[in-house]
Amino acid sequence: MSNPAETPRSLVIERVFAHPPEKLWRALTESPLLAQWMMNNDFEPKVGRKFQFRADPMPNWNGVVDCEVLMIDPIQRLSYNWGVGDADSGLQWVVLWTLTPAEGGTHVRMEQSGFRPDQQAAYQGANYGWQKFIGNLEGVVGGLE
Amino acid sequence: MPGKANPVFRALADPTRRAIFEELTRQGEQTVHALTRYAGVSQPAVSKHLTVLKRAKLVRHRREGRETHYRAQPDALAPMVDWLRDYGAFWRDRFDRLEKLLERMD
Numbered sequence: 001m002s003n004p005a006e007t008p009r010s011l012v013i014e015r016v017f018a019h020p021p022e023k024l025w026r027a028l029t030e031s032p033l034l035a036q037w038m039m040n041n042d043f044e045p046k047v048g049r050k051f052q053f054r055a056d057p058m059p060n061w062n063g064v065v066d067c068e069v070l071m072i073d074p075i076q077r078l079s080y081n082w083g084v085g086d087a088d089s090g091l092q093w094v095v096l097w098t099l100t101p102a103e104g105g106t107h108v109r110m111e112q113s114g115f116r117p118d119q120q121a122a123y124q125g126a127n128y129g130w131q132k133f134i135g136n137l138e139g140v141v142g143g144l145e
Numbered sequence: 146m147p148g149k150a151n152p153v154f155r156a157l158a159d160p161t162r163r164a165i166f167e168e169l170t171r172q173g174e175q176t177v178h179a180l181t182r183y184a185g186v187s188q189p190a191v192s193k194h195l196t197v198l199k200r201a202k203l204v205r206h207r208r209e210g211r212e213t214h215y216r217a218q219p220d221a222l223a224p225m226v227d228w229l230r231d232y233g234a235f236w237r238d239r240f241d242r243l244e245k246l247l248e249r250m251d
Contacts, residue, residue: 011229013236019247027246037242085151108243110236 011112018105025075028097039065045072051080061085067095075099082112153225156201161186162194166203169217176212 017024027033029045039053046069053065066083082093098109157163161184168183169175177195181188195215198204202221206213 011232011236013233013240015240015244017244017247019250023247023250027243027250033246033250037246038239108240110240112232112236 012109014107014109016102016105016107021075021099021101021106024099024106024108025078028078028099029072043067043069045069045078047072070094071096152201153203153221154228156197156203157225159194159197161190162198165191165194166198166217169204169215170219174214174216176214178212180215 027037029043031041031043034041034043039055041051041053043049043051049069051067051069053067055063055065057063061084064084067080069078069080071077071079076099078097080095082095084093094113096111096113098111100107100109157166165180165184168180175183177188177191180195181191184191184194195204195206199206203218204215205218206215208214
Protein backbone atom coordinates (compact mmCIF):
# COMPACT_ATOMS: atom_id res chain seq x y z
CA MET A 1 0.00 0.00 0.00
CA SER A 2 3.05 2.27 0.03
CA ASN A 3 2.27 3.62 -3.40
CA PRO A 4 -1.42 3.08 -4.09
CA ALA A 5 -1.45 4.77 -7.46
CA GLU A 6 0.95 2.17 -8.83
CA THR A 7 -1.25 -0.80 -8.20
CA PRO A 8 -4.22 -0.35 -10.49
CA ARG A 9 -2.16 0.49 -13.51
CA SER A 10 -0.50 -2.83 -14.14
CA LEU A 11 -0.51 -6.57 -13.72
CA VAL A 12 2.83 -8.19 -12.92
CA ILE A 13 3.69 -11.89 -13.15
CA GLU A 14 7.16 -13.06 -12.18
CA ARG A 15 8.88 -16.42 -12.11
CA VAL A 16 12.41 -17.83 -12.00
CA PHE A 17 13.08 -20.40 -14.71
CA ALA A 18 16.00 -22.82 -14.42
CA HIS A 19 17.28 -21.88 -17.85
CA PRO A 20 19.74 -19.27 -19.10
CA PRO A 21 18.53 -15.84 -20.28
CA GLU A 22 19.61 -16.56 -23.87
CA LYS A 23 17.23 -19.49 -24.02
CA LEU A 24 14.36 -17.44 -22.55
CA TRP A 25 15.06 -14.74 -25.09
CA ARG A 26 14.73 -17.23 -27.94
CA ALA A 27 11.41 -18.47 -26.55
CA LEU A 28 10.19 -14.87 -26.38
CA THR A 29 11.39 -13.71 -29.79
CA GLU A 30 11.47 -16.64 -32.24
CA SER A 31 8.04 -16.83 -33.81
CA PRO A 32 7.77 -20.67 -34.04
CA LEU A 33 8.86 -21.03 -30.39
CA LEU A 34 6.55 -18.21 -29.31
CA ALA A 35 3.69 -20.03 -31.02
CA GLN A 36 4.31 -23.09 -28.87
CA TRP A 37 3.61 -21.37 -25.57
CA MET A 38 1.87 -18.06 -26.35
CA MET A 39 -0.27 -18.11 -29.46
CA ASN A 40 0.11 -18.34 -33.22
CA ASN A 41 1.82 -15.18 -34.35
CA ASP A 42 3.75 -13.35 -37.05
CA PHE A 43 6.14 -11.72 -34.62
CA GLU A 44 9.51 -10.40 -35.80
CA PRO A 45 12.03 -8.87 -33.40
CA LYS A 46 12.11 -5.43 -35.02
CA VAL A 47 11.02 -2.19 -33.41
CA GLY A 48 7.91 -0.91 -35.22
CA ARG A 49 6.94 -4.39 -36.46
CA LYS A 50 3.15 -4.79 -36.40
CA PHE A 51 2.07 -8.34 -35.70
CA GLN A 52 -0.81 -10.38 -34.34
CA PHE A 53 -1.33 -13.13 -31.83
CA ARG A 54 -4.19 -15.37 -32.85
CA ALA A 55 -6.11 -17.75 -30.65
CA ASP A 56 -9.45 -19.51 -31.03
CA PRO A 57 -12.30 -16.97 -30.88
CA MET A 58 -14.18 -16.81 -27.60
CA PRO A 59 -17.40 -15.11 -26.53
CA ASN A 60 -16.65 -11.35 -26.47
CA TRP A 61 -13.27 -11.84 -28.11
CA ASN A 62 -12.40 -12.62 -31.74
CA GLY A 63 -9.15 -14.26 -30.65
CA VAL A 64 -6.92 -11.61 -32.19
CA VAL A 65 -4.41 -9.46 -30.34
CA ASP A 66 -2.99 -6.59 -32.42
CA CYS A 67 0.55 -5.77 -31.43
CA GLU A 68 3.44 -3.56 -32.37
CA VAL A 69 7.01 -4.02 -31.17
CA LEU A 70 7.97 -1.01 -29.04
CA MET A 71 11.36 -1.93 -27.63
CA ILE A 72 14.01 -4.58 -28.04
CA ASP A 73 16.95 -4.71 -25.71
CA PRO A 74 18.45 -8.14 -26.55
CA ILE A 75 18.37 -10.75 -23.81
CA GLN A 76 17.08 -8.15 -21.35
CA ARG A 77 13.89 -6.39 -22.33
CA LEU A 78 11.14 -6.74 -24.88
CA SER A 79 8.02 -4.64 -25.12
CA TYR A 80 4.99 -4.55 -27.38
CA ASN A 81 1.56 -2.98 -27.57
CA TRP A 82 -1.28 -5.35 -26.82
CA GLY A 83 -4.53 -4.32 -28.45
CA VAL A 84 -7.75 -6.25 -27.96
CA GLY A 85 -10.96 -5.37 -29.80
CA ASP A 86 -11.51 -2.75 -32.47
CA ALA A 87 -10.00 0.72 -32.40
CA ASP A 88 -13.11 2.41 -31.00
CA SER A 89 -14.24 0.08 -28.28
CA GLY A 90 -11.07 -1.90 -27.74
CA LEU A 91 -8.37 -1.64 -25.15
CA GLN A 92 -4.74 -0.85 -25.62
CA TRP A 93 -2.15 -2.30 -23.29
CA VAL A 94 1.62 -2.46 -23.16
CA VAL A 95 3.37 -5.73 -22.34
CA LEU A 96 6.94 -5.49 -21.04
CA TRP A 97 9.16 -8.53 -20.56
CA THR A 98 12.27 -8.16 -18.41
CA LEU A 99 14.88 -10.92 -18.08
CA THR A 100 17.40 -10.82 -15.26
CA PRO A 101 20.05 -13.46 -14.59
CA ALA A 102 19.24 -15.19 -11.31
CA GLU A 103 20.93 -17.91 -9.32
CA GLY A 104 20.48 -21.10 -11.31
CA GLY A 105 18.52 -19.47 -14.08
CA THR A 106 16.58 -16.43 -15.15
CA HIS A 107 14.10 -14.20 -13.41
CA VAL A 108 11.31 -13.37 -15.83
CA ARG A 109 8.99 -10.45 -15.18
CA MET A 110 5.94 -9.73 -17.33
CA GLU A 111 4.18 -6.44 -16.77
CA GLN A 112 0.95 -5.60 -18.54
CA SER A 113 0.17 -1.92 -18.11
CA GLY A 114 -3.25 -0.51 -18.62
CA PHE A 115 -2.56 3.17 -18.75
CA ARG A 116 -0.01 4.77 -20.99
CA PRO A 117 2.93 6.42 -19.20
CA ASP A 118 2.18 9.83 -20.75
CA GLN A 119 -1.28 9.69 -19.19
CA GLN A 120 0.20 9.20 -15.75
CA ALA A 121 2.39 12.27 -15.75
CA ALA A 122 -0.43 14.76 -15.30
CA TYR A 123 -1.52 13.35 -11.97
CA GLN A 124 1.60 12.03 -10.38
CA GLY A 125 0.62 13.84 -7.22
CA ALA A 126 -2.62 11.93 -6.93
CA ASN A 127 -1.28 9.10 -4.80
CA TYR A 128 -4.18 8.43 -2.54
CA GLY A 129 -7.37 6.74 -1.65
CA TRP A 130 -8.30 3.94 -3.99
CA GLN A 131 -9.54 2.23 -0.84
CA LYS A 132 -11.66 -0.73 -1.74
CA PHE A 133 -10.24 -0.69 -5.25
CA ILE A 134 -6.72 -1.14 -3.93
CA GLY A 135 -7.89 -3.63 -1.35
CA ASN A 136 -9.48 -5.77 -4.05
CA LEU A 137 -6.57 -5.50 -6.42
CA GLU A 138 -4.01 -6.27 -3.76
CA GLY A 139 -5.88 -9.48 -3.11
CA VAL A 140 -5.96 -10.29 -6.80
CA VAL A 141 -2.36 -9.47 -7.54
CA GLY A 142 -1.20 -11.11 -4.33
CA GLY A 143 -2.91 -14.34 -5.31
CA LEU A 144 -1.29 -14.55 -8.70
CA GLU A 145 2.21 -15.78 -7.97
CA MET B 146 -10.46 -11.77 -22.99
CA PRO B 147 -13.96 -10.43 -22.66
CA GLY B 148 -14.64 -6.74 -22.78
CA LYS B 149 -17.03 -6.49 -19.86
CA ALA B 150 -14.68 -4.18 -17.99
CA ASN B 151 -14.22 -1.85 -20.96
CA PRO B 152 -16.36 1.08 -19.77
CA VAL B 153 -14.62 1.00 -16.41
CA PHE B 154 -11.12 0.82 -17.88
CA ARG B 155 -11.92 3.47 -20.44
CA ALA B 156 -13.40 5.78 -17.85
CA LEU B 157 -10.34 5.45 -15.62
CA ALA B 158 -7.77 5.62 -18.41
CA ASP B 159 -8.18 9.40 -18.42
CA PRO B 160 -6.04 11.03 -15.72
CA THR B 161 -8.57 13.78 -14.89
CA ARG B 162 -11.38 11.26 -14.49
CA ARG B 163 -9.12 9.06 -12.40
CA ALA B 164 -8.29 12.05 -10.20
CA ILE B 165 -11.99 12.95 -9.83
CA PHE B 166 -12.85 9.38 -8.96
CA GLU B 167 -9.96 9.20 -6.49
CA GLU B 168 -11.09 12.44 -4.91
CA LEU B 169 -14.64 11.14 -4.48
CA THR B 170 -13.34 7.90 -3.02
CA ARG B 171 -11.17 9.82 -0.60
CA GLN B 172 -13.47 12.67 0.41
CA GLY B 173 -16.88 11.12 0.09
CA GLU B 174 -19.70 13.04 -1.53
CA GLN B 175 -18.77 16.25 -3.37
CA THR B 176 -20.58 18.92 -5.32
CA VAL B 177 -19.70 19.68 -8.94
CA HIS B 178 -18.39 23.02 -7.72
CA ALA B 179 -16.01 21.45 -5.24
CA LEU B 180 -14.83 18.96 -7.83
CA THR B 181 -14.24 21.77 -10.31
CA ARG B 182 -12.06 23.60 -7.82
CA TYR B 183 -10.15 20.40 -7.17
CA ALA B 184 -9.70 19.31 -10.78
CA GLY B 185 -8.46 22.64 -12.08
CA VAL B 186 -10.45 22.39 -15.30
CA SER B 187 -13.68 24.11 -16.33
CA GLN B 188 -17.02 23.09 -14.88
CA PRO B 189 -18.36 21.88 -18.26
CA ALA B 190 -15.25 19.70 -18.57
CA VAL B 191 -15.83 18.29 -15.08
CA SER B 192 -19.50 17.63 -15.90
CA LYS B 193 -18.47 15.78 -19.03
CA HIS B 194 -16.02 13.64 -17.09
CA LEU B 195 -18.70 12.94 -14.49
CA THR B 196 -21.06 11.80 -17.24
CA VAL B 197 -18.49 9.26 -18.43
CA LEU B 198 -17.93 8.06 -14.86
CA LYS B 199 -21.70 7.83 -14.40
CA ARG B 200 -22.09 5.73 -17.52
CA ALA B 201 -19.45 3.36 -16.20
CA LYS B 202 -21.52 3.34 -12.95
CA LEU B 203 -18.43 4.53 -11.06
CA VAL B 204 -20.32 7.48 -9.57
CA ARG B 205 -23.88 8.29 -8.54
CA HIS B 206 -25.45 11.66 -8.22
CA ARG B 207 -28.31 13.35 -6.41
CA ARG B 208 -29.68 16.82 -6.75
CA GLU B 209 -30.18 19.07 -3.77
CA GLY B 210 -31.45 22.53 -4.58
CA ARG B 211 -29.19 23.95 -7.22
CA GLU B 212 -26.29 21.68 -6.48
CA THR B 213 -25.61 18.23 -7.83
CA HIS B 214 -23.74 15.98 -5.45
CA TYR B 215 -21.64 13.08 -6.64
CA ARG B 216 -20.33 10.09 -4.81
CA ALA B 217 -18.09 7.17 -5.78
CA GLN B 218 -19.44 3.67 -6.32
CA PRO B 219 -16.37 1.48 -5.72
CA ASP B 220 -18.44 -1.67 -6.32
CA ALA B 221 -18.47 -0.75 -9.99
CA LEU B 222 -14.78 -1.67 -10.08
CA ALA B 223 -15.67 -5.34 -9.65
CA PRO B 224 -15.56 -6.11 -13.40
CA MET B 225 -12.11 -4.59 -13.57
CA VAL B 226 -10.94 -6.76 -10.72
CA ASP B 227 -12.46 -9.83 -12.42
CA TRP B 228 -10.77 -8.86 -15.63
CA LEU B 229 -7.38 -8.58 -13.95
CA ARG B 230 -7.95 -11.94 -12.31
CA ASP B 231 -8.73 -13.48 -15.72
CA TYR B 232 -5.63 -11.97 -17.26
CA GLY B 233 -3.57 -13.14 -14.30
CA ALA B 234 -4.80 -16.68 -14.94
CA PHE B 235 -4.04 -16.28 -18.64
CA TRP B 236 -0.42 -15.27 -17.99
CA ARG B 237 0.14 -17.95 -15.35
CA ASP B 238 -1.02 -20.54 -17.85
CA ARG B 239 1.37 -19.10 -20.45
CA PHE B 240 4.24 -19.20 -17.96
CA ASP B 241 3.48 -22.88 -17.36
CA ARG B 242 3.55 -23.52 -21.08
CA LEU B 243 6.79 -21.58 -21.40
CA GLU B 244 8.31 -23.77 -18.68
CA LYS B 245 7.32 -26.91 -20.62
CA LEU B 246 8.70 -25.48 -23.86
CA LEU B 247 12.02 -24.64 -22.20
CA GLU B 248 12.33 -28.30 -21.10
CA ARG B 249 11.85 -29.41 -24.69
CA MET B 250 14.25 -26.88 -26.25
CA ASP B 251 18.09 -27.27 -26.55
